[in-house]
Amino acid sequence: MIKSLLYKEWLKIRWAYLIMFGVFLLILAKIGLEIAYDIRQMDANAVWYNAVIRQQIFYSWLLYLPVLSGIVIGSVQFAPEISAKRLKLTLHLPLNETTILLLMTGVGFAALVLLYLVACISLSLIVLHFFPVQVLSSVLITALPWFLAGLIAYLATTMIFTEPVWLQRVLLMIVAWFFLNTYLLYSPRGGYETYTHALPWFILLSLFYIISILTPAQRFRRGVE
Amino acid sequence: MLTKLSRYLLIFITILVAAIYIPKLYWLIFGERIVAPHASYSPVIKKFILGKLVGKNYLWMDSDGKQYTREQTDLLLPLQNYRLLAAKGQMPDTLDGIPISVEEVRLNSFxxxxxxxxxxxxxxxxxxxxxxxxxxxxxxxxxxxxxxxxxxxxxxxxxxxxxxxxxxxxxxxxxxxxxxxxxxxxxxxxxxxxxxxxxxxxxxxxxxxxxxxxxxxxxxxxxxxxxxxxxxxxxxxxxxxxxxxxxxxxxxxxxxxxxxxxxxxxxxxxxxxxxxxxxxxxxxxNLFYRILSVVSDGRLEVTVTDRNYEVIDRYEETWPTREQRTAGLASAWLFPFTLKLQSGKSMFIGFHWKGYYWNALVLNLALVALSFFLYRKRNNSTKNTIPDRLLVALTGLYGFIALLIFPNHN
Amino acid sequence: MDFVVECKNLTHYYGNKLIYENMSFNIPRGSTFGLLGKNGTGKTTTINILNGYLKPRSGQCLIFGEDSQKLSPQTKARIGFLMEGHIQFNFMNIHQIEKFYSAFYPGQWKKEAYWELMAKLQVEPDQKIATMSCGQRSQVALGLILAQDPDLMILDDYSMGLDAGYRRLFLDYLSEYTRAENKTVFITSHIIQDLEDLIDDFVILDYRGVLLASTLDRFRSEFKQFRFDLENDTQLSLQPDELVSNFEQLKNRCTLYSFSDPAEVKAYLKSKQVNFKNFKPVPMSLEDAFIGLTGKY
Incomplete structure (x- = not known):
């Protein structure tokens, strides 16, 4: 049964997922090609100077990409459930409802984690090609909150779709928007690694959304209008 | 059980977000400009010269409170304004009986x-x-x-x-x-x-x-x-x-x-x-002195020394900080606590917590009463809503908003 | 008696609008129950309560003895659910959806029932359900619910959007299903004629709540239509009351619906000093009776 449920979720997200994979790889290729271009145009040490001393974020294209992918995957997975209230069919399946809901979000979550892992590994290979390992650790620390934001965006999207009342949906969007904002802050003066000290807390906070779908799903079940 | 937990986790996030952004909005509306005074030391009159914002005007005065025009101030601080004075032909040749040159003043200024x-x-x-x-x-x-x-x-x-x-x-x-x-x-x-x-x-x-x-x-x-x-x-x-x-x-x-x-x-x-x-x-x-200024929120401490770092004079001034002014005092009645992620004092993101302001308890309890009324309208049993009401008592406005967004369905 | 569905004192409002108050009905095992009524009278609301997708303002439904708000997976496996408009997972094709559902009903899944219906459909093997016609989609939904072979079927407005052929096909399969031992059906519809040979008990809803709860046989034998002509063109003002269920007048020709005998009706008319002639009972179809009871508008 679980396998079958996962199969259904995969059917919904597969195209969007493959497209997001493509988008990530394109953006990463762009980042790599840009570094190579800059090195040809203005010497490698100047490129290093910009990245290391002037704290320019040469991978800033990645800032909103995880959030975008989270929203896309969440939408393609839950829009079909909500249109014509198909979620009723899903919840009618002979499985515990909480199990069904968490398996559904689990599929998208796991797919995104895999996508982000591949993206981080690819990014690491690109960075290590041009820079010493010190730059890589800085890049990963800087970009980690962006990927956490992607996971939150996904979970928030599934939750917003599941919520049956429009006014409530807008409120959930506002909360999610502000919450995501806390993961995408630039330092007041630009620069890298600004989340270093707060990172454990932000990782912990992102887990607070992990079962968020259960709250609107309960309202859906009770037919709140 | 998990559903209950899910709701409380969301309420927690909402309170967190509210505690960051509602005070931010508050200060966006009520924040006024606070400019720390600036202090220099005049080799002419051997006194501190202060520049400060009074109302909408920037005024210059010495440490005794005597006011000067901007042009007068320039002449009192020749080691600082040498470029301007030289261009106007007003640069003195000697100070304290010591002959000085623009070149010398420039080299010794930092x-x-x-x-x-x-x-x-x-x-x-x-x-x-x-x-x-x-x-x-x-x-x-x-x-x-x-x-x-x-x-x-x-x-x-x-x-x-x-x-x-x-x-x-x-x-x-x-x-x-x-x-x-x-x-x-x-x-x-x-x-x-x-x-x-x-x-x-x-x-x-x-x-x-x-x-x-x-x-x-x-x-x-x-x-x-x-x-x-x-x-x-x-x-x-x-x-x-x-x-x-x-x-x-x-x-x-x-x-x-x-x-x-x-x-x-x-x-x-x-x-x-x-x-x-x-x-x-x-x-x-500069050529004669070292002027060391420490500026913190609401406080300026200036020490002037000679070039061997022997103290000549000190000056201290305080002014009301944002928190001590009307808007700040009022905010303590509204918000039991506030949270900031960014600070002008660090490049890092952190959780800068301020509070707990006990004044806000008045509003908190009023909101508890209001939520009690709202719950009764929705026919909730009293027992189930006790944690909710405790939350409002503790977190005030933030908790109240969170409960409006995530109502109790038990 | 053994009831599959027991609804007790259901009351529900949308906002301040009353849907019904204290509605109770029981569905015995092996019977077919119809919830009838015009659009917007609360049929889908009841289905939602039965399936646990709506918490009624008060009252309770038991399905196989379980509170419908907290159905266990085992009980859900025994309930087949057809959504209004034959909604299914339309991002799947007919193979994917069969594969999907079969895993949830091990030991009870009747693959053949599904494929028998699919064989009649003119669809490509990899055609998504979303691109099928309304009638084709209804067959997919029906095929899935038949393959599930549930003990209780809950069908929400099966006729919606179907042309006569598909409607008939649907009914053929449904009546075959009901002939099997101990299969219970809960069906809602606003088209009545189809149900003539199908339902045993029914409840008719109108905008103020339950209009009538009865069995089909009793309704057929007791609910009557009478025609009579008036001597002149005067407008009669007969309001529905204990005897008169509904009354219509066109010029001097009158139609009266009642559960009472002809003699009683005649006596009633006389007591109201109505000068009538050509009084006669008129036989009617179930649909006529339904409209006679609920009114044309």
Whole structure:
């Protein structure tokens, strides 16, 4: 049964997922090609100077990409459930409802984690090609909150779709928007690694959304209008 | 059970977000401009000259409260405004009976400012080591960056490969000077926009401070006499043609030292009430004086010294901070606490919590009563809503909003 | 008696609008129950309560003895659910959806029932359900619910959007299913004629709540239509009351619906000083009766 449920979720997200994979790889290729271009145009040490001393974020294209992918995957997975209230069919399946809901979000979550892992590994290979390992650790620390934001965006999207009342949906969007904002802050003066000290807390906070779908799903079940 | 937990987790997030952004909105609406006064010291009348914003006007006055026009102020501070006075032909030839020249005044003037966010800011541990005797006079960006791990490694940017020859040369030199690898802290001024290069100051693994430079492609490494137990927080390397000091050292206990050209001697600055994590430090030097200003929220402390850093005079002024003004006092009745993620005092994101303001309990309890009324309208049983009401009592406005967004369905 | 569905004192409002108050009905095992009524009278609301997708303002439904708000997976496996408009996972094709559902009903899944219906459909093997016609989609939904072979079928407005052929096909399969032992059906519809040979008990809803709860046989034998002509064109003002269920007048020709005998009706008319002639009972179809009871508008 679980396998079958996962199969259904995969059917919904597969195209969007493959497209997001493509988008990530394109953006990463762009980042790599840009570094190579800059090195040809203005010497490698100047490129290093910009990245290391002037704290320019040469991978800033990645800032909103995880959030975008989270929203896309969440939408393609839950829009079909909500249109014509198909979620009723899903919840009618002979499985515990909480199990069904968490398996559904689990599929998208796991797919995104895999996508982000591949993206981080690819990014690491690109960075290590041009820079010493010190730059890589800085890049990963800087970009980690962006990927956490992607996971939150996904979970928030599934939750917003599941919520049956429009006014409530807008409120959930506002909360999610502000919450995501806390993961995408630039330092007041630009620069890298600004989340270093707060990172454990932000990782912990992102887990607070992990079962968020259960709250609107309960309202859906009770037919709140 | 999980559904209940899910709701409370969401309520927690909402309270967190509300505690950040609602006060932010509040200050966006009610925040007024607060400008810290600026203090200089006049060699003409031997008094502090203050510039401050009074109402909408910027006024100049001395420490006795006597007001001056801007033009009068310029004349009182010739060592500071020499460019303007010289252009107007008003620059005096002598001060205190000592003949002065514009050229001399210019060479002896410097202005250093250290913000709390510059201390312990993020820094990738890779640095360019300049050739301090550049063949074409102008400093040039080297083709490699160094790091000091188990050795002092130079990595060529073009190939991203270690330059083993240069690495070997410098590592050997460092070892000969007794350097304990790896480096604990590395400080430099990595820019070509400076008159000359003094290289880097490096705290080794044993806490000793080393001065590392490259001259004619050869390593220079000197172990300074700076005591290992000084507790160096940060070092600002400041190359200046005056060549009085190489760098400013700030310790963990917020003592400030100048690292002098003269045998790396430490000159302690006679500061009062400086905390490097929260206060701004300004060091202004001119032909006659050193003016040391510490600016914190609502407080300015200025010390003027002679060029041997002997205290001549001090001045202190306080003014109401944002929190002490009307809008700040009112906010304590609205918000039981506030949270900020960013601070002007650090480059890092952090959780800057302020509170708990007990005044807000009045509003909190009013909101509890209101939520009690709302719940009764929805026919909720009292028992189930006790945690909700406790939450509102504790978190006030934030909790109330969170409960509106995530109503209790039990 | 053994009831599959027991609804007790259901009351529900949308906002302040009353849907029904204290509605109770029981569905015995093996019977077919119809919830009839015009659009917007609360049929889907009841289905939602039965399936646990709506918490009624008060009252309770038991299905196989379990509270419908907290159905266990085992009980859900025994309930086949057809959504209004034959909604299914339309991002799947007919193979994917069969594969999907079969895993949830091990031991009870009747693959053949599904494929028998699919064989009649003119669809490509990889055609998504979303691109099928309304009638084709209804067959997919029906095929899935038949393959599930549930003990209780809950069908929400099966006729919606179907042309006569598909409607008939649907009914053929449904009546075959009901002939099996102990299969219970809960069906809602606003088209009545189809149900003539199908339902045993029914409840008719109108905008104020339950209009009538009865069995089909009793309704057929007791609910009657009478025609009579008036001597002149005067407008009669007969309001529905204990005897008169509904009354219509066109010029001098009158139609009266009642559960009472002809003699009683005649006596009633006389007591109201109505001058009538040509009084006669008129036989009627179930649909006529339904409209006679609920009114044309």
């Amino acid at each position: 202005y250093l400012r250290f913000q709390p966010y510059q201390i312990g800011m993020p820094q990738i541990q890779l640095f360019p080591l300049f050739e301090s005797n550049p063949p074409r006079l102008q400093l040039e960006m080297p083709p490699d960056f160094f790091r000091i791990t188990g050795r002092m490694e130079f990595i060529t940017a073009e190939s991203n490969q270690i330059n083993s020859e240069k690495t070997g040369l410098f590592t050997k030199r460092l070892q000969e000077s007794g350097f304990a690898f790896p480096a604990a802290k590395i400080f430099g001024n990595p820019t070509t926009r400076k008159p000359f290069d003094e290289g880097y100051f490096v705290v080794d693994n044993a806490g000793h401070l080393y001065h590392i430079k490259m001259r004619d492609g050869k390593p220079l490494c000197i172990r300074t006499p700076v005591p290992a137990d000084l507790g160096i927080e940060t070092i600002f390397v400041k190359e200046s043609n005056l060549k009085e000091f190489l760098a400013v050292i700030i310790t963990r206990s917020s003592d400030v030292y100048l690292l002098m050209y003269d045998r790396y001697k430490l000159q302690k600055l006679p500061l009062a009430g400086y905390d490097c994590k929260s206060d701004q430090l300004r060091i202004v030097g």
